[in-house]
Amino acid sequence: MINTLYWMTHDLRLDDNPALVRAAWSNRLLCVYCVDPRWFSAHRYHVSSMGPHRWQFLQQSLDNLNMQLKSLKQHVLIEFGYPEQQLATLIARHQITRLVCSRQFGVDEKAVLASLAKRLPELRIEEVDTYTLFELNDLPVSLPETRKSWTYFRQRAQDHPMPLPLQAPTSLPTSPAERPAQSWPARLPEWASVAANDAGLFGGGETAAQLHVQQYFASAWPAQYKHVRNELDGWENSTKFSPWLNRGCLSVRRTKMAVDAYIKQHGSNESTGWITVELLWREYFQWLALELGTQLFRFKGIAGRAPLTCVHPERYQKWCHGTTPFPLVNACMRQLKQTGYLSNRGRQIAASCFVNELGMDWRYGAAWFEHQLTDYDVAVNWGNWQYIAGVGVDPRGGRHFDLDKQTAMYDAEGVYRAKWAPGITDSVLDSVDAADWPIG
Ligand SMILES: Cc1cc2nc3c(=O)[nH]c(=O)nc-3n(C[C@H](O)[C@H](O)[C@H](O)COP(=O)(O)OP(=O)(O)OC[C@H]3O[C@@H](n4cnc5c(N)ncnc54)[C@H](O)[C@@H]3O)c2cc1C
DSSP, X not given: OOEEEEEESSOOOSTTOHHHHHHTSSSEEEEEEEEOGGGGSOOTTSSOSOOHHHHHXXXXXXXHHHHHHHTTTOOEEEEESOHHHHHHHHXXXXXXXXXEEEOOOSHHHHHHHHHHHHHOTTOEEEEEOOSSSSOGGGOSSOTGGGGTOHHHHHHHHTTXXXXXXXXXXXXXXXXXXXXXXXXXXXXXXXXXXXXXXXXXXXXXXXXHHHHHHHHHHHSSGGGGHHHHTTOSSOGGGSOOOHHHHHXXXXXXXXXXXXXXXXXXXXXXXXXXXXXXXXXHHHHHHHHHHHHHGGGGGOTTTTTTOOOSOBOOHHHHHHHHHTOSSOXXXXXXXXXXXXXSOOOHHHHHHHHHHHHTTSOBOHHHHHHHHHHHOTTOOHHHHHHHHHHHHTOSSOTTOOOOOOHHHHHHHHOTTSHHHHHHSTTOOOOOSOSSOGGGSOOO
């Protein structure tokens, strides 16, 4: 008798879900999602990992998953607590012999698995590649080679075959546990205790993801992608796949196949090819993160070079809430806070300003993005921040975006600034002049 626990993480879908298919080779199947209370408490950068936008998207995604599983007479049990404890309790309660989950790329998630393996040596743990194009045992480069450069990876990855996507299962083993009525514990902060009833910019879940991908590839947008992807605003200017990809509502292999199908039907141009390049960037950061472990969060980064920056609390507040002396950055930061989304160019501008104009420790900026972004991904976020701070894999050693030039290129008419930061007058960077400080 095999009883399997499928620990769901960034794989909230039925379509092309090799972990679900693997977990279903079982007599009984218990699907579990853990909401970790640590996500909601401020960590060392004084902000919690989970913010309202991603939390709402996550709740919607879980609701949608439960609706889909219901048609297969299954459900996902949503547990609130430390995963290493919750899972161990469920494993004992339901005589679980095998745990299946998606491959984890972040150190915290890997620590949960290590803790379970230590505590329960008899338990069989299987990590499955559901989140990436490639599988760990068939990568285009070895893990240590990811340190060389993105270009090295890309040249080898672009023609490397990926496994074919799998169909959604048509039946699943039954669960050993009843589905309880869901309610969120009182320990959650107030903003997180309310149910997700506002649709937000993105609707969470596999159903919304599939509809969005269908609509995107039915439009003329993919054919223009490369020319408009750097625009600061506009739904159609980039794919907006990231929130669904990163909660696993959408399979990245299925997405790559949709790009290929579009090219087959409409012909290839540099734009369609560029969507695949961006998916490869995402891929690159995952394997790099797995190789780096805790180095991904290190001030000196991979480069091992400490930037000449520090922490100024006042500047940090001004950047987070969009009241710096830089109007374009203010508009970016306000859009991020209001919507949970910011274009790639907006993220680059805001991050570059944080490090270069404000002279701030890049990790505080990365932590604020982590809190705000609906599409937050540990590998992509911290990897991009390292890149901009000049401590990552970038052979050019950091990116400094000239704010005047960026404003002239992307917001010459001031439409973006007027939309997101209307009436914000220039403020000073520091209200306390160091010359006024008492000496001796
Ligand atoms: C400082 C900083 C932090 C970032 N943090 C995140 C994050 O937490 N999560 C996240 O998904 N992206 C992050 N990005 C990358 C990028 O900004 C977003 O992926 C993109 O804006 C999402 O919008 P889209 O889906 O319309 O992208 P598109 O331009 O349509 O790209 C298609 C897909 O390719 C991938 N992609 C695009 N740009 C990048 C990139 N620079 N690096 C890696 N993958 C990319 C994404 O999966 C995206 O969905 C960050 C970029 C910077 C500069």
